Ligand SMILES: Nc1ncnc2c1ncn2[C@@H]1O[C@H](COP(=O)(O)OP(=O)(O)OP(=O)(O)O)[C@@H](O)[C@H]1O
């Protein structure tokens with residue numbers, strides 16, 4: 001999949017932009033504060049309904065404007081075309097697919113798979129498990145049509161069980177919610193396991209290209225259940241019943257797919273805490289690129305990749321590895337930087353200059 005046309009209105013510093021992107025590398029060049037990251041945020045909105053940067057959703061709307069709007073024309077498998085739009089006004093979102101309003105924004109997100117590496121991505125390795133779980137679930141969401149509904153069902157039952165735990169409710173009130181958690185939770189776990197098995201293969205292959213000094217990097221899924229995940233809903237419900245006493249003391253449910261996580265195992269370093277910040281970033285990038293590869297294998301279509309400030313995140317050698325990785329695959333990439341990375345060299349790329357909120361294609365010799 002690639003974005004052929006991207007229109008942005010009133011998003012942060014960008015008043016209006018109308019861009020023709022190329023299927024391969026698109027590079028956005030400009031000074032600090034020019035609006036480069038805002039261009040990537042616009043694409044991120046179409047896929048997640050939020051920015052990858054910290055801060056509330058209201059800061060996205062340009063100061064003094066009523067709403068922020070993004071529109072994209074996508075070209076997918078065998079040349080299929082889709083028109084997507086998203087608008088933030090006041091506290092509400094509105095999504096459109098092929099010029100029709102949609103009921104739920106995930107109908108939009110499902111059509112627009114975008115992965116992103118940005119200055120905060122090292123958190124994927126060193127931060128809390130929520131970020132790692134979201135990354136994994138993003139992949140599962142894009143290959144398993146029922147995942148989102150099941151996950152919501154599980155979370156609803158989990159909230160009910162946690163409320164009963166906090167209220168010290170009698171034991172027989174728990175059974176319906178534990179059954180519900182067990183039924184949906186087992187399917188969620190199985191879907192994640194199936195996806196993670198393919199992702200793990202992609203991580204090994206991608207590490208060989210991006211992070212060759214970490215040969216033997218392995219991806220490991222942790223299901224969130226104690227030890228092995230239960231085999232069936234009956235066994236899962238039994239486990240929840242056994243855990244209930246201890247969960248009452250803590251006031252929350254300690255086991256289940258809401259506690260799932262993943263980690264990387266290294267031959268070269270004993271623990272992830274031994275990684276440098278740069279190595280954390282490279283590990284995060286390896287998993288992000290592996291996910292693209294994995295989704296391509298499972299859906300036959302490449303997601304779009306955003307690389308914010310690549311030059312300041314990675315040294316020249318690793319930037320070259322990343323650019324080589326891209327060049328070997330028909331993946332659309334949007335990269336930002338305050339200068340062109342030397343590794344870009346004479347690779348085919350469309351260049352855009354960003355200056356005080358205006359984005360213009362650069363033609364001719366730089
Ligand atoms: N809601 C808003 N309305 C208007 N301007 C905004 C808003 N939010 C942020 N800005 C401005 O947008 C600019 C930041 O844009 P952006 O982060 O895209 O720049 P950048 O080119 O990526 O910079 P850097 O190289 O420093 O990362 C800043 O000048 C900031 O003051």
Ligand SMILES: [Mg+2]
Pocket residue numbers: 036037038308309336
């Ligand atoms: Mg930026």
